[in-house]
Amino acid sequence: MCGIAGYIGGGSAGEIVHQGLKNLEYRGYDSAGIALTAESLAVQKTEGEVDELPVPSQTDVGCGIGHTRWSTHGEPTETNAHPHTDCTGEVAVVHNGIIENYDELKAELRERHLFESETDTEVIPHLIEDHLADGVSLLTAVQRTTEQLDGSYAIAVTATGHEGVVVARQDSPLLVGHADNATFIGSDATAFIEHTNRVTYLQSGDIARLTADEIEIYNDGERVERDTETLDWDADAAGKSGYNHYMLKEIHEQPRALRQAISGRIDELATGVQLDVELADEFLRSITEIKIIACGTSYHAGLYAKELLETYTDVRVSVDIASEYRRTDGQNPDETLALAITQSGETADTLSALREATRAGVRTLALTNTLGSTVTREADDTVFIRAGPEIGVAATKTFVSQVATATLFTVYLGQLRGVLSTAETSALLEAARDLPGAVQQILDQEPKIKQTATEYADSGAFFYIGRHAGYPVALESALKLKEISYDHAEGFPAGELKHGPLALVTPDTPVIALLTEATNPDKTINNVKEVNSRGAPVIGVSSDPAHVSEVETTFDVPGCGPLEPVVANVALQLFAYHVADEKDRPIDKPRNLAKSVTVE
Numbered sequence: 001m002c003g004i005a006g007y008i009g010g011g012s013a014g015e016i017v018h019q020g021l022k023n024l025e026y027r028g029y030d031s032a033g034i035a036l037t038a039e040s041l042a043v044q045k046t047e048g049e050v051d052e053l054p055v056p057s058q059t060d061v062g063c064g065i066g067h068t069r070w071s072t073h074g075e076p077t078e079t080n081a082h083p084h085t086d087c088t089g090e091v092a093v094v095h096n097g098i099i100e101n102y103d104e105l106k107a108e109l110r111e112r113h114l115f116e117s118e119t120d121t122e123v124i125p126h127l128i129e130d131h132l133a134d135g136v137s138l139l140t141a142v143q144r145t146t147e148q149l150d151g152s153y154a155i156a157v158t159a160t161g162h163e164g165v166v167v168a169r170q171d172s173p174l175l176v177g178h179a180d181n182a183t184f185i186g187s188d189a190t191a192f193i194e195h196t197n198r199v200t201y202l203q204s205g206d207i208a209r210l211t212a213d214e215i216e217i218y219n220d221g222e223r224v225e226r227d228t229e230t231l232d233w234d235a236d237a238a239g240k241s242g243y244n245h246y247m248l249k250e251i252h253e254q255p256r257a258l259r260q261a262i263s264g265r266i267d268e269l270a271t272g273v274q275l276d277v278e279l280a281d282e283f284l285r286s287i288t289e290i291k292i293i294a295c296g297t298s299y300h301a302g303l304y305a306k307e308l309l310e311t312y313t314d315v316r317v318s319v320d321i322a323s324e325y326r327r328t329d330g331q332n333p334d335e336t337l338a339l340a341i342t343q344s345g346e347t348a349d350t351l352s353a354l355r356e357a358t359r360a361g362v363r364t365l366a367l368t369n370t371l372g373s374t375v376t377r378e379a380d381d382t383v384f385i386r387a388g389p390e391i392g393v394a395a396t397k398t399f400v401s402q403v404a405t406a407t408l409f410t411v412y413l414g415q416l417r418g419v420l421s422t423a424e425t426s427a428l429l430e431a432a433r434d435l436p437g438a439v440q441q442i443l444d445q446e447p448k449i450k451q452t453a454t455e456y457a458d459s460g461a462f463f464y465i466g467r468h469a470g471y472p473v474a475l476e477s478a479l480k481l482k483e484i485s486y487d488h489a490e491g492f493p494a495g496e497l498k499h500g501p502l503a504l505v506t507p508d509t510p511v512i513a514l515l516t517e518a519t520n521p522d523k524t525i526n527n528v529k530e531v532n533s534r535g536a537p538v539i540g541v542s543s544d545p546a547h548v549s550e551v552e553t554t555f556d557v558p559g560c561g562p563l564e565p566v567v568a569n570v571a572l573q574l575f576a577y578h579v580a581d582e583k584d585r586p587i588d589k590p591r592n593l594a595k596s597v598t599v600e
Contacts, residue, residue, distance in 0.1 A: 002027065002029060002067060002068055002069050002070050002082075002096045002187070003021060003024030003025075003027045003029060003067065003068040003096075003186075003187045003191065004024075004065070004066070004067055004094050004096060004154060004156055004174065004185060004186065004187045004191070005017050005020025005021050005023070005024060005065070005066045005067075005184075005185065005186055005187075005191040005192070006020075006064065006065040006066065006094075006156050006165055006167075006184065006185030006186070006210075007020070007062075007063070007064055007182065007183070007184055007185070007192075008062065008063050008164050008165055008182065008183045008210055008211055008212045009062050009179075009181060009182030009183065009212045010062050010181060010182065010212070011059055011060050011061065011062050012059055012061075012062075013036055013056075013058075013061050013062050013063055013064035014034060014036050014055060014056025014057070014058055014059075014061060014064055015055055015056070015059075016064070016184075016192075016195075017034050017036075017056075017064040017065065017066040018034060018050070018053065018055045018056065018066065019194075020066060020184075020186065020191040020192055021034070021050045021053070021066045021067070021068050021191075022050050023190045023191050023192075023193070023194075024068055024186070024187060024188075024190060024191050025049070025050060025068065025588075025589060026190075026246060026391045026392065026393055026588055026589065027068065027070075027187065027188075027393075028070050028393060028589065028590075028592075028593050029068035029069055029070050030047070030048070030069065030070060030071055030076035031045065031046060031047045031048065031068070031069045031071075031076045031077070031078065031080065031081035031082075032045070032046055032048075032049070032050045032052075032053045032066070032067065032068045032069065032081060033045035033046065033053065033066065033067055033069075033081045033082050033083050033094075034053065034056060034064060034065070034066040034067075034083070035064060035065050035066070035083040035085075035092035035094075035158060036056055036058060036061045036063065036064040037061070037063045037064065037092070037158040037159065037160055038058070038060075038061045038063070038160075039160065040160055041085065041089055041090055041091075041092055041158075041159075041160050042056065042058065042061075043083055043085060043092060044056060045078050045081040045082070045083070046078060046081065047076055047077050047078045047081065048076075050068065062212065063158060063164065063165065064158070065083060065092065065094050065156045065157075065158050065165060065185065066083075066094065067081075067082035067083060067094035067095075069081055069082050072098060072120075074117060074118025074119050075118070079116055079117050079118075080117045080118055080119050082094040082095065082119075082121060084117060084119065084121050084122045084124070084125050085125055086113075086125040086126050086128065086129035087113055087114055087126065087129060088129060090129075090159055090160045090161070091125045091128050091129055091132070091157065091158075091159045092125065092157070092158050092159070093121065093124045093125045093128070093155055093156070093157050094121075094155065094156050095121040095124060095153055095154070095155045096153065096154045096155075096172045096174075096187060097151060097152035097153035097154060097170070097171065097172040098120060098151045098152055098153075099120040099121065099123060099124070099149055099150070099151045099153065100150045100151035101149070101150040101151070102120035102123050102151075105123040105127065105148065105149075106122075106123050109123060109126045109127070109130075113126040113129070120151075124145060124149070124155060124157075125157075127144075127145040127148060128141045128142060128145050128157060128159070131144045131145060132159070137162070138157065138159050138162040138166050138209075139166050139207070139209045139216075139218075142155075142157055142166045142168055142207060143168075143207055143218070143221070146168050146170070146207060149170075151170075152170055152171035152172050152348070153168065153169070153170050153171070153172055154167070154168070154169050154170075154172035154173060154174035154187065155167065155168050155169075156174075156185055163211055164183075164209060164210050164211035164212070165185065165209075165210045166207065166208070166209050166210070167185060167202065167207070167208050167210060168206070168207040168208075169202040169203070169204060169205070169206050169207075170204050170205060171204055171348070171351070171374070172187075172346075173187055173188065173201075173344075173346040173373065173374065174186075174187065174202050175187075175188065175189065175199050175200060175201045175202060175372070176199065176200045176202065176208065176210060176215060177189065177191075177192040177195065177196045177198065177199050178196055178198045178199070178200065178215075178228060179195050179196040179198070181212050181213055182195070182196075182212055183210045183211065183212055183213070183214075183215065184196065185210065188344075189231055189389075190389065190391065193231070193233070193389075197230055197231040197232075197233070198228055198229070198230055198231075199228065199229055199230075199231060199372070200215065200217075200226045200227070200228050200229070201226065201229070201372035201373070202217070202226065203219070203226065203374075203377065204374070205219045205220060206218070206219050206224070206226070207219070229371065229372055231371070233388055233389050244581075245392065245577075245581075245587045245588050246391040246392040246588045247392035247393075247394055247396060247484070247577055247587050247588060248577055248587075249392075250390055250391070250392050250396045250397045251396045251397070251443070251570065251573050251574060251577065252443055253388070253397050254396065254397045254400050254401075254436075254439045254443075254570060255436040255437070255439050255440045255443070256388075256436075257386070257387040257388060257397040257398075257400070257401050258400060258401060258404055258435045258436040258439060259436045260386040260387065260388065260401075261385055261386050261387065261401045261404045261405050261408075262404060262408065262432050262433065262435070263386075265408050266408070266429050266432065266433060270425070270426055270429040270430055270433065271422070271425060271426070271429075272411070272415060272425070273408045273411050273412050273415075273429070275383055275408055275409060275412050276383075277365075277381060277383065277409075277412060278380075278381045279337075279363065279365060279380060279381045281416055283337075283363065284337070284413060284416055284417070285416060285417055286334070286335055287315060287335050287336060287337050288315065288316060288332070288335040288336070289315065289316045289317070289318070289331065289332075289335065289336045289337075290309060290315050290316070290317045290318075290336070290337045290338075290339055291317075291318055291320060291325075291331075291336060291337070291338045291339070291357065291362070292305060292306060292317065292318070292319040292320065292338075292339045292340075292341065293319075293320050293322045293325050293338060293339070293340050293341070293350055293353040293354065293357070294319070294321070294322055294340065294341035294342065294350060295321060295322045295323065295342075295347055295349050295350055296395070296479070297343070297395040297398070297399050297476060297479065298341040298342055298343060298347070298350070298395075298398075298399075298402065299319065299321055299322075299341075300399065300472045300473075300475050300476040300479070301341055301399055301402035301403050301406065301472070301476075302319045302339070302341050302472075303319050303471065303472035303475070304403050304406065304469055304472045304473070304565070304566065305317075305319075305339070305341070305402075305403070305406035305409075305410070306318070306319050307468055307469045307472070307518075308406060308407055308410040308428075308469075308562070309406075309409075309410050309413070311562075312410050312411075312414045312419070312420050312424060312428070313410060313413045313414040313417055313419060313420070314414075314417060314419040315413070315417075320353070321349075322340075322347070322349040322350040322352070322353040323349040323352075323353075325352075325353035325356060325357075326356075331360070331362070333360055333361035333362045333363075334361075336362045336363075337362070337363055337364070337365060338353075338354065338357035338358075338362045338363070338364045338365070339364075339365050339366075339367060340353070340354045340364060340365070340366045340367070340368075340375055340379060341366075341367045341368075341402060342366070342367075342368050342373075342375055343368065343369045343370070343387075343390065343395060343398045343402075344368070344369070344370055344373060345366070345368040345369070345370040345372075345373020345374055345375040345376055346370070346373055346374050346375070347375075350375070351374055351375060351378065354366075354375065354378060354379060355378065358378070363380050364378075364379040364380045364381075365379060365380065365381045365382070365383065366378075366379035366381070366382040366383070367382075367383050367385060367402060367405060367406065367409075368382060368384060368385065369384065369385050369386070369387050369390065369398055369401070371384065383405060383409060384405075385398065385401040385402050385404075385405045386401065386405075387401040391588070392587075392588055393483070393588065393589065393590055393593050394480055394483045394484050394576075394587075394590065396480075396570075396573050399476060399566075399569065400435070400439065400566050400569065400570065403563070403566045404432055404435055404563075404566075407428055407431070407432050407562075407563065408432065410428065411425055411428050411429060427561050427562065428561075428562060430561070431560050431561035431562055431563040432563065434558075434560050434561075434563075435560060435563055435566070435567065437558070438557070438558040438559075438560045438563075438564075438567045439567055439570050441558045442555075442557065442558075442567060442570045442571045442574070443570070443574075445555065445556065445571065446574055448555075449555060449571055449574045449575050449578065450574070450578040452539065452553050452555075452575065453574075453575050453576075453577075453578035453579045453581075453582060454578065454582050456510050456537070456539075456579070457485075457578075457579045457582040457583060459487070459508055459509060459510050460488070460506070460508040460509055461487065461488040461489065461490075461504065461508075461509045462478065462481055462487060462488070462489040462490075462509065462510050462511075462512065463478075463489070463490055463491075463492065463497075463501065463504070463505065463509060463510070463511045463512070463531075463536075464477050464478045464489065464490070464491040464492070464511075464512045464513075464514070464572070465491070465492050465493070465494040465497060465511060465512070465513050465514065465524065465527055466491070466493070466494055466513070466514030466519050466524065466565065467493060467494045467495065467514075467519050467520040467523060467524055468518055468519050468520055469518040469519055469562065469565040469566075470494070470514030470515075470516065470518070470519030470520075470524070470565050470568075471491070471492075471493045471494075472565075473514055473565045473566065473568060473569045473572070474491035474492060474493075474512075474514055475491035476491070476569060477489075477491065477512065477569060477572035477573070477575075477576065478490050478491035479491075480572065480573055480576040480577075481572075481575075481576040481579060481580075483576075483590050483593060484576060484577065484580040484585055484587045484590050485576060485579045485580035485583055485585055486583075486585060486590075486591070487579065487583075494513070494514075494523070494524040494527040495523070495527070497527050497530060497531070498527075498530060502530065502531070502534070505531050505534045505536045506534065506535065506536065507534075507535035507536060507537070509536055510536065510537045510538070510539060511528070511531045511536050511537070511538050511539070512538075512539045512541065512572065512575075513527070513528050513538055513539070513540050513541065513551065514541055514565055514568055515528075515540050515541060515542035515544070515547040515548060516541060516542055516543055516557050516564035516565050516567075516568050517543060517544075517559070517560075517561060517562065517564045518561070518562045518563075518564055518565055519564075519565055521542065521544070521547045522547075525547060525550060528540070528550045528551060529550060532550060537552050537553070538550065538551040538552055538553075539551065539552070539553045539554070539555065539575075540553070540554050540555070541554075541555045541557055541568040541571055541572065542554065542555075542556070542557060542568075543556070543557045543558060543559045543560075543564055555568070555571040555572075555575075557571065
């Protein structure tokens with residue numbers, strides 16, 4: 001949830017690390033700091049935004065680490081901000097994750113060390129200080145320290161008198177960037193993408209010593225090699241490209257993201273797909289149950305995938321919020337597939353659920369956006385959604401790309417199991433092919449959607465209703481609005497309105513109704529009449545004029561068969577964006593939220 005940036009090279013470390021922290025602001029944070037190491041250690045910290053952290057003036061210092069902190073242990077103060085130092089002022093540490101045994105360690109260290117912060121992180125520099133007193137290298141001191149830590153961490157350590165930076169990773173993500181005569185550190189590649197797209201993803205248990213031109217990686221005390229990969233995106237892809245917010249840019253990138261998701265995967269005649277799934281055909285034919293595990297937006301994509309998979313593959317599907325996942329004793333591991341959906345591939349709750357499924361003998365498949373992420377190494381197989389970098393905290397293009405990729409997997413599995421007809425195959429694949437163009441038609445309606453958002457921006461609450469595939473879209477659309485506008489918004493199965501939520505409906509609560517194909521609009525129209533009779537304004541989202549005769553405002557959706565609801569979602573992403581923009585909210589940095597949730 002926090003961000004780490006670092007640099008070892010030829011001078012200007014302060015400026016480079018400061019920019020790295022700016023690049024990582026989208027992850028969510030409430031304080032920031034930088035440590036530069038030369039003959040002495042210089043630390044600058046601030047409560048608040050990176051813009052309030054002065055760019056270090058030293059231009060001849062070539063080693064530095066930085067951090068944006070999202071508070072867990074202790075309030076967002078300058079004292080609690082990272083980097084944290086030891087008693088000598090010669091060791092600096094930045095840390096993502098949670099040290100679960102910090103109370104125990106702190107009680108022991110307190111006898112000979114002075115603590116200044118409320119954080120769990122501060123035990124780390126003091127432990128390193130103790131080990132360095134034995135005359136060992138910084139690498140050895142960090143190795144010994146990690147043996148004393150319980151929990152999750154990505155740490156970067158610099159110390160006077162020791163060349164370079166030592167990093168360590170356990171569960172929390174950390175990667176290294178490579179350029180000529182320079183090495184970069186980041187929680188993700190966005191920290192340094194303007195300098196290099198060649199990266200090494202560290203794995204859990206890795207400890208590495210980094211200099212400007214060398215990287216030594218150890219795991220369990222043994223020297224190991226990790227591949228260097230070249231990312232297929234650059235600094236321009238990670239920038240705003242003239243848009244006011246990353247979120248709006250990424251909404252408009254969805255046609256391209258969808259083309260990338262389906263490119264090369266649908267045959268010319270739309271009769272089949274190629275997904276490079278490595279799970280054995282015999283196993284996939286034998287499964288009787290798919291357990292989808294995910295969080296947040298990915299959970300909503302999982303609910304949509306359930307609609308597709310149960311309709312077209314003759315497999316029972318359940319969707320668990322990953323933090324609530326528990327394997328039941330009645331589950332036959334030989335006939336069960338666990339499908340983990342995670343944009344970042346580092347979502348702590350989803351990884352924990354995946355590991356529980358693995359321990360139970362269940363085979364696993366990951367649906368993710370991130371090459372080299374933890375989930376790709378721990379799952380038995382991976383399918384990538386190919387959405388490109390997503391910086392905005394509120395997920396947009398990754399949701400539609402997850403649903404598009406889940407559609408292709410549905411066809412793949414349905415055909416493999418011999419239960420998908422030629423007509424159904426054609427309908428699904430033609431819908432997938434039509435997605436980029438259909439989404440572009442929604443984007444072309446942005447002026448009207450913006451006008452509607454302005455009209456309703458001051459409403460007391462917003463309710464979204466839909467049936468079948470419209471239900472996950474209602475949930476996702478409500479989530480987008482509450483994330484970035486801070487307005488109360490809820491999504492419901494349309495039939496549930498009369499079982500309680502109708503009591504909240506007033507003339508000041510707009511109801512957004514999904515009336516597209518695959519949402520049983522004929523029944524939902526009855527629910528529209530229910531709220532109309534209570535005076536609530538209704539925004540209808542539909543491809544059929546006959547379904548919106550009862551509503552005040554309509555967002556027109558191009559026909560896209562069973563994928564119409566996900567096209568409708570794009571209109572509601574724009575609606576949420578413009579409501580939030582009308583309220584002058586910090587859209588790319590919503591309060592209390594982070595892009596990648598790497599702690600449970």
